Amino acid sequence: ELTGSTLTVTSLGKLGGIASTPVINHPEVAIVGINRIVARPVVRDGLVQVRQMMNLSSSFDHRVVDGAVAAAYIQRVRQLLEAPGLLFVDPRDGPASHRADEAGAPQPGLRPPLT
Numbered sequence: 092e093l094t095g096s097t098l099t100v101t102s103l104g105k106l107g108g109i110a111s112t113p114v115i116n117h118p119e120v121a122i123v124g125i126n127r128i129v130a131r132p133v134v135r136d137g138l139v140q141v142r143q144m145m146n147l148s149s150s151f152d153h154r155v156v157d158g159a160v161a162a163a164y165i166q167r168v169r170q171l172l173e174a175p176g177l178l179f180v181d182p183r184d185g186p187a188s189h190r191a192d193e194a195g196a197p198q199p200g201l202r203p204p205l206t
Contacts, residue, residue: 104145
């Protein structure tokens, strides 16, 4: 039995549901429900294609978690599920490099490396 967690991930997909309203387990502050994967028509590059799609359902205790933060978290989870290779990329690395001039000062417009 695990204790001290702040978020539960639950899977209702095997039961066949495509949407749910998961209930937060006290004293945690959030729960994310993974629902069933189903074939759905989607438009890609102007063409209707059949894709495997899955809904994520979530509940957050807004006394603790701001709604914008919760939405950003769920969008990031979605992004990583759609492209798992992103797990191996540092999100701080963008198109700009972290080069510095000879004195070690970051170039204008470039983010300095984290220490």
